[in-house]
Amino acid sequence: MQLPAYVQVNDVLLRDGLQLEEKLLTVEEKLELAEGLMLAGVTSLEFGSFVHPKLVPQMANSGELFSRLKDSPADFVALVPNVKGAENASEAGVPRVNVVFSASNTHNLQNIRQTTEESLENVKKIKAICDARGMKLDISIATSFGCPFEGRVPEERIFSIIASIAPLEPHVITLADTTGVANPKQVYDLVNKLQEKFPHVKWNLHFHDTRGMGLANILAGLQAGVTSFDASLGGLGGCPFAPGATGNVSTEDVVHMFHSMGIETGIDLDKLLETSKRLKDIIGHELSSSVLKAGKYDRKYPVPS
């Protein structure tokens, strides 16, 4: 099994992770969680999104949060759904935006009220804003592996979308499994084909664990050569405009799997689990992280006498 020595884990708790939570977190609470993540060695954080606050109230304080985070030594990324969002992110001083749109036209209309075609035009405008204002551009393709309305998204449609955005030279392109429908063979095959067709693109994978295959899909992505993965502390998350959406793969479980396989992440799992416990208190309910409950693979118990 050919595996990389080092993998990048991007935590998306403060964006995707909190989107479905009823309790709205204060800037102070988000800041405490971000600091816990960074103390554990997480260097890449999607900290919020610049969307209309009525649509996703949890994200309304993203600008204020960033003003408190910006001097910390990590990569901070904000999701933006449209040109207005990119302008607002730029005004807030955000160094890097992640433009998200959906490979499925139906989901894109539900999620950001654009057709996929319109999004492909808008991402060019956002690229121009990024270039003019010195922001890095990431692009995420939601429902890359299937849509809750349309079902499987044909690979040809993904190829066509990537062919349209690759010339914009985004820093990274994320293939997102928005509602946890991907399987490991599909991940392996799609990534291999994309790498062959678009050898200069840097890929990132974003899985939800809705059907238990999150870590298996990461394993398949690893085997296809991907070394960058999204995850959310506590396994929180889900798209508010995708029925049946549930949490992301949990950062604790992802890091634990990598470490148990001898793959470095630069993250201190014990410190990460401390932040996870704190998240449970702040959010006020149990988390889906397996390792938080079970402990690490090398946990030993005393022998009963």
Place this chain on the structure above:
Amino acid sequence: MQLPAYVQVNDVLLRDGLQLEEKLLTVEEKLELAEGLMLAGVTSLEFGSFVHPKLVPQMANSGELFSRLKDSPADFVALVPNVKGAENASEAGVPRVNVVFSASNTHNLQNIRQTTEESLENVKKIKAICDARGMKLDISIATSFGCPFEGRVPEERIFSIIASIAPLEPHVITLADTTGVANPKQVYDLVNKLQEKFPHVKWNLHFHDTRGMGLANILAGLQAGVTSFDASLGGLGGCPFAPGATGNVSTEDVVHMFHSMGIETGIDLDKLLETSKRLKDIIGHELSSSVLKAGKYDRKYPVPS
């Protein structure tokens, strides 16, 4: 990704799955679940164990259960921990026994009150009983990937155990991850080495999903060439004498992953999910199966108007 066209899924609900459940199921209840599994196309069931009823009360009616099952067209296997168990299974007319002992000496002493050395002697005696009475012999090595008391079990110890039992020509040897500590690289590497050293052995893998890696470990096993896997309906299960033990990988989720990858199992997932719902009612609490909650990967939702 090289994958087999067909995989065998062995359901262990009625043995491993029920061991940690407080509610003791009647023969009628177990029979209903077994029939549901068989109607869904499950052809291999570990239906109980011949252990001392004081140690695992849930298994006390295994003999009676078998007397009701024996004319059904499936492979029925009973776990036995020792010579006495094998004799009792034989007297009950069981056609196939699965002798379990642990690679970890400490866990073996806790679980079946034998040293691993003693178990290696006992399995020879059980082989003689099987030969004399026409029973098939399976052998399971618990804690093959790690022990809750001793930690990682050295590969050399596994090789030595297999070298000792392979000459008995068991029908199948199961590598069991009793407390869910295995990782995919470990699985892939160990299975590859074992296949090279013992090319005539048929391997079966038994994973618990304690740290979220159950399906990833199955994927690694598949890639190493294994085509037989244990799972428990509802993701129930766990060893009563292993601290920190939790449920097996769920049969629903395992079958769902295989089917989504285009691998046949001969099992009707919709019927399996019906039996899973019935299990939830019988057992009286939520099950950990992801697919039971989320629906299959191709589930479609109506578009909001």
